[in-house]
Amino acid sequence: MAKQLHIFVENKPGRLKTITESLQKIGINIRAFAIQDRGDYGLMKLIVSDPRQAHLSLADMGCACALKDVLAVSIPDRPGNLHRLLGALADGGINIIDAHGFVLQPNKQGICVIEIENLAQTNAEQVVRKAGFDVLDDDQLNNL
Amino acid sequence: MEIRYWNKEIETADREKLRQIQLQRLKSIIASALKTPFYSRRLPSVGIHSPDDIKSLDDLRKIPFTTKDDLRQNYPKGLLSVDTSEVVRIHTSSGTTGVPTVIYLSAKDLDAATDIMARSIYATGTDKTDILQNMMSYGLFTGGLCMHYGAERVGLMVIPAAGGNTKRQIQLMKDFRTTVLHITPSYLLHVHSKLAEYSVAVSDLALKKAFVGAEPHSENTRRKIEDLFDIDAYNSYGLSEMNGPGVAFECVYKTDLHLWEDAYIVEIINPKTGELVPDGKEGEVILTNLIRHAMPLMRYRTRDLAFLHKESCPCKRTHRRLSRILGRTDDMLIINGVNIFPSQIEEVIMKIPEVGTNYQICVEKQGALDRLIVKVELYSKIFMGEAKQIDNLKAKIADELKASITLKPAVELHEPGVLPVFEGKAVRVVDSRPKL
Ligand SMILES: [Zn+2]
Numbered sequence: 001m002a003k004q005l006h007i008f009v010e011n012k013p014g015r016l017k018t019i020t021e022s023l024q025k026i027g028i029n030i031r032a033f034a035i036q037d038r039g040d041y042g043l044m045k046l047i048v049s050d051p052r053q054a055h056l057s058l059a060d061m062g063c064a065c066a067l068k069d070v071l072a073v074s075i076p077d078r079p080g081n082l083h084r085l086l087g088a089l090a091d092g093g094i095n096i097i098d099a100h101g102f103v104l105q106p107n108k109q110g111i112c113v114i115e116i117e118n119l120a121q122t123n124a125e126q127v128v129r130k131a132g133f134d135v136l137d138d139d140q141l142n143n144l
Numbered sequence: 145m146e147i148r149y150w151n152k153e154i155e156t157a158d159r160e161k162l163r164q165i166q167l168q169r170l171k172s173i174i175a176s177a178l179k180t181p182f183y184s185r186r187l188p189s190v191g192i193h194s195p196d197d198i199k200s201l202d203d204l205r206k207i208p209f210t211t212k213d214d215l216r217q218n219y220p221k222g223l224l225s226v227d228t229s230e231v232v233r234i235h236t237s238s239g240t241t242g243v244p245t246v247i248y249l250s251a252k253d254l255d256a257a258t259d260i261m262a263r264s265i266y267a268t269g270t271d272k273t274d275i276l277q278n279m280m281s282y283g284l285f286t287g288g289l290c291m292h293y294g295a296e297r298v299g300l301m302v303i304p305a306a307g308g309n310t311k312r313q314i315q316l317m318k319d320f321r322t323t324v325l326h327i328t329p330s331y332l333l334h335v336h337s338k339l340a341e342y343s344v345a346v347s348d349l350a351l352k353k354a355f356v357g358a359e360p361h362s363e364n365t366r367r368k369i370e371d372l373f374d375i376d377a378y379n380s381y382g383l384s385e386m387n388g389p390g391v392a393f394e395c396v397y398k399t400d401l402h403l404w405e406d407a408y409i410v411e412i413i414n415p416k417t418g419e420l421v422p423d424g425k426e427g428e429v430i431l432t433n434l435i436r437h438a439m440p441l442m443r444y445r446t447r448d449l450a451f452l453h454k455e456s457c458p459c460k461r462t463h464r465r466l467s468r469i470l471g472r473t474d475d476m477l478i479i480n481g482v483n484i485f486p487s488q489i490e491e492v493i494m495k496i497p498e499v500g501t502n503y504q505i506c507v508e509k510q511g512a513l514d515r516l517i518v519k520v521e522l523y524s525k526i527f528m529g530e531a532k533q534i535d536n537l538k539a540k541i542a543d544e545l546k547a548s549i550t551l552k553p554a555v556e557l558h559e560p561g562v563l564p565v566f567e568g569k570a571v572r573v574v575d576s577r578p579k580l
Binding site for chain 1: 523535558
């Protein structure tokens with residue numbers, strides 16, 4: 001299962017930069033990121049080259065951060081595919097907390113990173129595979 | 145100006161007569177106090193074994209001060225002089241920790257407190273033709289119920305509106321032609337700021353007076369209130385430990401508050417040395433309740449700073465006038481009329497494992513009202529990565545604080561290590577409210 005690094009950041013100037021700076025120092029590559037805005041605070045969500053190392057390093061700095069299992073779904077970059085993926089999840093009664101996506105190769109491949117409610121208790125991965133999509137694990141995600 | 149007295153004989157009694165009443169009542173209070181676990185230990189230790197050991201009012205000063213801390217340590221029944229079957233009412237107020245201070249009133253005590261409240265109301269020229277909208281909170285807080293009882297005794301029509309719901313408050317004022325409000329100054333200013341929103345003009349209302357209290361405020365704020373509403377605003381002073389709002393009240397001359405000296409012995413002391421200071425000099429207000437026997441309380445340190453006027457009042461009342469409250473000797477915060485100690489907030493925060501021990505308490509103005517913001521740091525190790533966890537935690541902190549301090553603060557969660565670290569307590573409080 002792919003890991004996403006979640007970092008609690010308060011909503012004030014310069015906070016995100018501190019995080020990216022620390023990761024850069026230890027040579028971590030940020031592959032994708034999203035920020036969930038919650039008003040007075042936010043959650044920074046990172047797909048990074050070495051999630052465990054990044055997590056340890058930020059935790060050492062005293063950051064409130066956590067590694068979360070997410071579904072990293074490889075999606076052919078063509079119209080209608082995201083809709084099909086979301087449809088399959090909805091039909092499976094699977095609740096999405098948050099998601100973000102990025103195009104890896106235009107017109108070829110995109111990745112959708114999905115946070116699922118109570119992921120471990122669902123069969124989300126099977127549902128996605130059954131719908132014809134590839135689910136990437138950590139290594140696959142890192143070697144993209 | 146027409147001066148009306150609720151009890152002319154007492155209100156205009158000469159000072160010697162007042163002293164006689166005080167001495168006689170103090171002896172009687174000593175008799176009750178000796179029946180309480182607390183004073184039955186404390187009084188003999190200073191040579192007071194019976195009321196006869198009090199020969200003159202000067203003997204009062206043999207009695208050590210009673211503090212809020214004494215009340216906390218003797219909670220809940222250490223100062224109770226009678227069986228609870230004799231008690232008809234309790235009230236509480238915030239303690240410096242989660243333990244509140246409690247007062248007990250017997251039927252006789254309640255009657256006496258009600259009479260003093262009625263006297264206060266009547267002294268402002270209010271009478272049975274008036275309609276009082278009581279906008280202080282009811283319940284454990286004394287401000288609502290004690291005013292209510294006093295106003296009923298004078299014969300007013302009382303609207304027990306309690307606090308909050310400004311739209312309904314304004315509607316009640318309109319529908320029932322309210323003439324008098326009992327309210328905190330900041331809430332009254334807030335009400336004014338809302339009138340336009342509900343398309344109500346001051347002239348649509350029948351207001352004549354407001355009793356403003358529970359919050360220190362300046363003469364300027366009084367004038368502002370009077371101008372905005374075209375009413376007379378009367379300052380009131382009280383604390384739950386002394387039965388609530390009727391301890392001292394302004395008469396029609398509105399030149400500070402007659403402290404009812406047949407019911408309370410007032411001393412003003414230097415808070416550092418405990419020495420008496422002369423009339424006219426600021427110091428801490430020390431009160432001895434002479435009209436409550438179920439729970440006697442003598443030489444209570446109110447922590448309020450004020451002074452007594454030397455000059456007499458043209459209303460001919462002989463009871464000395466207490467100034468506005470000029471400050472506190474402790475760090476108590478008054479937020480929308482609710483008394484809160486930073487230590488109460490600290491106590492709650494320390495019990496929540498998901499947050500660090502560093503915190504900050506901010507008080508600011510939002511319009512005319514106060515806003516309390518409690519800032520805490522997320523304890524990094526408990527973070528599981530979900531926004532829901534953070535939101536639930538904020539709600540839990542707000543709920544637990546509400547349970548302790550009775551008002552719900554805004555809770556801000558911060559990253560670990562970003563709030564300033566302080567040694568002392570006072571600097572954790574950032575009060576940016578302009579003085580009322
Ligand atoms: Zn007067």
